[in-house]
Amino acid sequence: xxxxxxxxATLSVSPGERATFSCRASQSVRTNLAWxxxxxxxxxxxxxxGASTRATGTPARFSGSGSGTEFTxxxxxxxxxxxxxxxxxxxxxxxxxxxxxxxxxxxx
Amino acid sequence: xxxxLESGGGLVQPGGSLRLSCVASGxxxxxxxxxxxxxxxxxxxxxISVISGSGDEPYYADSVKGRFTIFRDNSKNTLYLQMNSLRxxxxxxxxxxxxxxxxxxxxxxxxxxxx
Numbered sequence: 001x002x003x004x005x006x007x008x009a010t011l012s013v014s015p016g017e018r019a020t021f022s023c024r025a026s027q028s029v030r031t032n033l034a035w036x037x038x039x040x041x042x043x044x045x046x047x048x049x050g051a052s053t054r055a056t057g058t059p060a061r062f063s064g065s066g067s068g069t070e071f072t073x074x075x076x077x078x079x080x081x082x083x084x085x086x087x088x089x090x091x092x093x094x095x096x097x098x099x100x101x102x103x104x105x106x107x108x
Numbered sequence: 109x110x111x112x113l114e115s116g117g118g119l120v121q122p123g124g125s126l127r128l129s130c131v132a133s134g135x136x137x138x139x140x141x142x143x144x145x146x147x148x149x150x151x152x153x154x155x156i157s158v159i160s161g162s163g164d165e166p167y168y169a170d171s172v173k174g175r176f177t178i179f180r181d182n183s184k185n186t187l188y189l190q191m192n193s194l195r196x197x198x199x200x201x202x203x204x205x206x207x208x209x210x211x212x213x214x215x216x217x218x219x220x221x222x223x
């Protein structure tokens with residue numbers, strides 16, 4: 001089973017600042033890595049797939065990078081609507097289609 | 109409109125059963141694998157099951173294997189999750205999702221397992 005580890009658990013950022021957080025896989029998932037955003041009381045929303053491809057409707061300020069075991073999601077200039085929890089998920093080797101524990105981006 | 113709509117959640121006693129449904133609309137349902145993902149109160153996302161578009165390839169997380177069954181009726185554009193032998197730690201919001209990774213999600217349905 002591939003274990004996904006996200007860091008940090010919480011990131012405090014001011015609007016307009018850059019936010020960067022990480023996802024590590026316990027073994028290579030190549031680029032079969034997705035990022036989701038979830039706001040309170042809402043279903044998750046797919047942001048990035050293939051480690052770096054923005055899903056339909058994902059703003060250009062969101063970028064994903066990495067391959068193998070190390071991945072990063074960057075928000076270039078944080079907007080008020082970006083405060084949320086972000087999850088990574090690997091879909092290279094399954095079952096299970098494991099999620100990371102999440103990174104909460106909160107206002108500083 | 110492209111959407112997924114779950115139903116069937118509710119309060120059930122430990123050891124009981126429940127069947128969740130997820131009705132799809134606005135896309136060709138039988139061409140997509142479908143997943144169930146759950147989220148316990150205040151916790152992260154947990155993938156629990158996926159099924160191929162044809163319905164003949166189901167997969168499960170260890171936490172639900174042998175207790176939960178995923179199946180679909182492509183003539184009704186509906187995905188199901190039959191949950192048996194429910195436990196308190198199955199309490200969660202259950203989401204259905206299209207494809208892998210999930211590019212479309214339902215709104216979720218709450219399952220509470222409690223006596």
